[in-house]
Amino acid sequence: MTERTPSPAVDLDRQLADLEQEIERLRKRSREQSVSVDAELGPLLERADHLRVQIYTNPSPWHIVQLARQSQRPRLLDFVGTLCSDVMELHGDRLYRDDPALLAALARFEGQPVVVIGHNKGKDTKENIARNFGMPYPEGYRKALRAMRLAEKFRYPVISFVDTPGAYPGDEAEERGQAEAIARNIQEMSRLRVPLVVVITGEGGSGGALAIAVGDVVLMLQYAVYTVISPEGCAAILWHDASRARDAAEALKLTAQDLQTLGVVDEVLPEPFGGAHRDPDATFAAVREALGRHLQALREVPIEILLDRRYKKYRRMGRILEQSEQSAQSSQSPRPLAGDG
Amino acid sequence: MTERTPSPAVDLDRQLADLEQEIERLRKRSREQSVSVDAELGPLLERADHLRVQIYTNPSPWHIVQLARQSQRPRLLDFVGTLCSDVMELHGDRLYRDDPALLAALARFEGQPVVVIGHNKGKDTKENIARNFGMPYPEGYRKALRAMRLAEKFRYPVISFVDTPGAYPGDEAEERGQAEAIARNIQEMSRLRVPLVVVITGEGGSGGALAIAVGDVVLMLQYAVYTVISPEGCAAILWHDASRARDAAEALKLTAQDLQTLGVVDEVLPEPFGGAHRDPDATFAAVREALGRHLQALREVPIEILLDRRYKKYRRMGRILEQSEQSAQSSQSPRPLAGDG
Amino acid sequence: MLNWLRRPKYGSLERREMPAGIWAKCPRCRNLIYRKELERNLKVCPKCAYHHRLTAVERLEITLDENSFREYDAGLTSTDPLGFENYPAKLSEARAKTDQAEAVITGEGTIDGSQTIIGALDFHFMGGSMGSAVGEKVARAAERSYEQRLPLVIFSASGGARMQEGVLSLMQLAKTSAAIGRIHDAGLPYLSVMCDPTTGGVTASFAFLGDVILAEPGALIGFAGRRVIEQTIRRKLPDDFQTAEFCLQKGLIDMVVPRTEMRSALARLLAFVGAPRVLPAAIEPAPAAQP
Amino acid sequence: MLNWLRRPKYGSLERREMPAGIWAKCPRCRNLIYRKELERNLKVCPKCAYHHRLTAVERLEITLDENSFREYDAGLTSTDPLGFENYPAKLSEARAKTDQAEAVITGEGTIDGSQTIIGALDFHFMGGSMGSAVGEKVARAAERSYEQRLPLVIFSASGGARMQEGVLSLMQLAKTSAAIGRIHDAGLPYLSVMCDPTTGGVTASFAFLGDVILAEPGALIGFAGRRVIEQTIRRKLPDDFQTAEFCLQKGLIDMVVPRTEMRSALARLLAFVGAPRVLPAAIEPAPAAQP
Numbered sequence A, B: 001m002t003e004r005t006p007s008p009a010v011d012l013d014r015q016l017a018d019l020e021q022e023i024e025r026l027r028k029r030s031r032e033q034s035v036s037v038d039a040e041l042g043p044l045l046e047r048a049d050h051l052r053v054q055i056y057t058n059p060s061p062w063h064i065v066q067l068a069r070q071s072q073r074p075r076l077l078d079f080v081g082t083l084c085s086d087v088m089e090l091h092g093d094r095l096y097r098d099d100p101a102l103l104a105a106l107a108r109f110e111g112q113p114v115v116v117i118g119h120n121k122g123k124d125t126k127e128n129i130a131r132n133f134g135m136p137y138p139e140g141y142r143k144a145l146r147a148m149r150l151a152e153k154f155r156y157p158v159i160s161f162v163d164t165p166g167a168y169p170g171d172e173a174e175e176r177g178q179a180e181a182i183a184r185n186i187q188e189m190s191r192l193r194v195p196l197v198v199v200i201t202g203e204g205g206s207g208g209a210l211a212i213a214v215g216d217v218v219l220m221l222q223y224a225v226y227t228v229i230s231p232e233g234c235a236a237i238l239w240h241d242a243s244r245a246r247d248a249a250e251a252l253k254l255t256a257q258d259l260q261t262l263g264v265v266d267e268v269l270p271e272p273f274g275g276a277h278r279d280p281d282a283t284f285a286a287v288r289e290a291l292g293r294h295l296q297a298l299r300e301v302p303i304e305i306l307l308d309r310r311y312k313k314y315r316r317m318g319r320i321l322e323q324s325e326q327s328a329q330s331s332q333s334p335r336p337l338a339g340d341g
Numbered sequence C, D: 001m002l003n004w005l006r007r008p009k010y011g012s013l014e015r016r017e018m019p020a021g022i023w024a025k026c027p028r029c030r031n032l033i034y035r036k037e038l039e040r041n042l043k044v045c046p047k048c049a050y051h052h053r054l055t056a057v058e059r060l061e062i063t064l065d066e067n068s069f070r071e072y073d074a075g076l077t078s079t080d081p082l083g084f085e086n087y088p089a090k091l092s093e094a095r096a097k098t099d100q101a102e103a104v105i106t107g108e109g110t111i112d113g114s115q116t117i118i119g120a121l122d123f124h125f126m127g128g129s130m131g132s133a134v135g136e137k138v139a140r141a142a143e144r145s146y147e148q149r150l151p152l153v154i155f156s157a158s159g160g161a162r163m164q165e166g167v168l169s170l171m172q173l174a175k176t177s178a179a180i181g182r183i184h185d186a187g188l189p190y191l192s193v194m195c196d197p198t199t200g201g202v203t204a205s206f207a208f209l210g211d212v213i214l215a216e217p218g219a220l221i222g223f224a225g226r227r228v229i230e231q232t233i234r235r236k237l238p239d240d241f242q243t244a245e246f247c248l249q250k251g252l253i254d255m256v257v258p259r260t261e262m263r264s265a266l267a268r269l270l271a272f273v274g275a276p277r278v279l280p281a282a283i284e285p286a287p288a289a290q291p
């Protein structure tokens, strides 16, 4: 994975993009010059369809990034509206503002009370502007924490839906403590005394996602992504070339499958061929089944054991090497260092 | 106390005000017309001195209001600077802003670690503008709560110095939840798991004072005041005449002595003749002695007992009447009411 | 309105929440509304949705299940601890005007079958101001919630602390907040409903300490008064300043709920937080017929 | 600087924090400073008080009592879990440049006699970025604080998460924050010191979770980068945006403490929170002379 030549999947993706460009060019010529291009177009369309099937069958990470960001992809309100009943939205952090980019609600899942939180991305420009494209301010995270404290008080599980490009990178968000709000949530979720189930449904954008994504169980839709930095941002920093986002998407290991392998995601929920938006009901059904199963199992775990498991789960994450010559000394018995001055 | 004629004390105070006006008039005439007014002035000055002694010996509530607001009166930083060592100021609510109207600090009192909070009034216009005349925004109260939580974590007592005209009545303070911040502090102080000693040193202005004035022991300087509404505000509402503030000061029972009688204040700390600013060291000594004595006593009380006492202390406050014909029924056994429809 | 809870007690004068007559003029839209229609609509203007202020009795009537209410501490009243000019006379006047002993009614009842402790402040009684008696009744309600492990619901409508009781009224902020603190410690739900107006000391204590805070549309909610703020900042405030909708946007309250939906919202919340259910007699199994 | 802690370990290259030479040019005031004077002044410019960045070793040297440091987990390093382009080479380069195995040094020591667990991030090592090893060492330090009932002090200097470890680096935010949460539960003090720069993932985890948060003057402190913010809001940011002083005013940190006073500030805080004291040998009572 360290080679810089595109993977076969990315290659397919680029072929498709080139083809689509060619098809569009042909169609434009046909319109402008009123000539028929069917003869040329036919094989191209066929080839494009074929490529699409190939891509959907085994989409590249970059293609999955596109699917995760897809504007028709089911959003938080679709999930909550379908999976929950008796939804009562809670507003505000009781400190500064109600942040429409983050939803907090009391609701019932399969008849049982739960607290639901989630990034509230919109489906169209108007919704997205109203909800800041699902990018919370600190007050969004603080509202989520307030809702989670209610869950803790009433001993109801928390279900968190993750779908954000990231925490909003604005000056006012910084001034009001974006970092503090995220850090606080992460810490408090690591010791919240109720079961926490996270579903990453679309974009899991770095700290802005993690701020509501610490859980006993982290589920992830097949074509969702979860990453420490956007592929574009990564490419810009590493190669000073945002257009190399495809390569970055490969390198970052941001797909559900990769993350399960890395131990970050507990279960990947299958999506319909072509993505969740092609058959939302099937997607909802998969989420419902997994949520029900995990909540049921978590309810039976005594809370101290649950907290200990949760702690150890995150405590294990990452890959380290303890060099043999030193680990025996350092890990078990700290030793003084020889100073040189 | 329901009569509307001024009390003797208020009367003295008015006589002095009239005399001082007359003296100033004479002196002005002497300056402007270069004439000697000594013959006229002598008896007036003598009479004024006499009146002052009478007033300081038994000051009226309105006069005590003036003493409490006196610009030369020792301020928070005087108390903390004199009574505490190793003062390390804490800043900010970790949410929005650092409020200079309210101080929070780690410090030592008689060598023991304590957390100090207090309204930070200034001594001159410049200081007062910087510190908003000791009128906190919500973030001031939230900073105080954060400091109290640290005290709770480290099991150190809290000393709170109260001296404010009130919580700042500005639009932004409202928008950021002034009421919520005060309510939260009051609730949390009622169950904070460390000893809490409050010293009302100057103006105890309503909810803005109470927000840091719930304590196991509430001490009050002799010429401090503590009131639900300013005398001016009370007069304006009751009589549509703010100039009747003297009468309101009488009616509101806002002096330390009155408040001890009402059970709101546990101990009145004597001030030097003429007020704390006439001999600050004596004032500091009185506060130091009382703080030391009460903290010592409170340290020996197991925390559950302390919390229970604190709860009961506030639970008892107020004067009620339970009407005999109903109280036997209502208080012990709720009864259904006869509906008329 | 349902009228099942109304009862004369200090009943010297007729009830006067609204001027008598067949027609009522809406103070917002100025339309003349047939009074019976207004009452049927829970005193919400059918033309402009203006929420007329309710008495505490009316509030309980439209919220609780019929005949489910048992009042607490009906005879508990404030005294005149400071000997404050005119206070006894004002108390008498308020009692005559409202038929109530004090500015809050507390008790227990059911909302759509969910058992709850409930309180309702009455703005018609000295502006719903909180003196010793209001504080005591609210604190006792909270303590009963604690002892009986029942939820607590409080409707606030108050101008603030009752200055005629001086600092003792301020101390009611501490008394009520401490009592609410206990029910939070016990993991019991407390729902606070802010009605027009909820200002001053009541906001700086129990009204803002709810697990969930609801408000009626258009309700004035704030700590400091508009005039004081305008004098302080030397600017005019916008019209919507300190309205329920404004507070919602500022993140200070959870929901703005129209009066006609309040009862069902509370019922859903109480069911959510697991209030004990009392089944209506009608659906309890009938005793087997004796042969 | 004191030099008592410096030691070659990955020692392939000379230390290069500042370009060699007798004179150093201050990047802020542009004055030429005699390098020895700069070192004596803890790398704070004597002309303009600019705080030059320190290595983790330098940080520990000027903070801890001489020879009091015992390092933890010195050999613990990140691997290349994603097979990320060039990452192994970058790690080698950083090791060569800094003589350190990773971007943080952790251990235990005393500050003016107060025992503490301590960590210092090193911006010179891949921008102080937090990968698995940095997260692990910080988490282990927190756990040792928990187990040994000792305070924890962490100096942060970091550009954020280490993207070459992908989401595993993001998970270090959760790992470290959870470990800090445990020491808060145990009532143990944690002091966080933010040095220039402290940004990104480190701010969104342990750096902002201190009981008391200190910062060096002028330190850059923030979550999102200035350029990203400016692109987002389409405005230029003021010069002081995201400085320590700015954060102090915004209520986000407790104190801005000059480097020359940091050791004594930490010592006072540790004494305040009751860190166990280790008396210097010199003032321990001498054994009685044998006759």
Ligand SMILES: [Zn+2]
Residues within 6 Å of the ligand: C026, C027, C028, C029, C030, C031, C045, C046, C047, C048, C049, C050
């Ligand atoms: Zn109307």
Ligand SMILES: [Zn+2]
Residues within 6 Å of the ligand: D026, D027, D028, D029, D030, D031, D045, D046, D047, D048, D049, D050
């Ligand atoms: Zn310089």
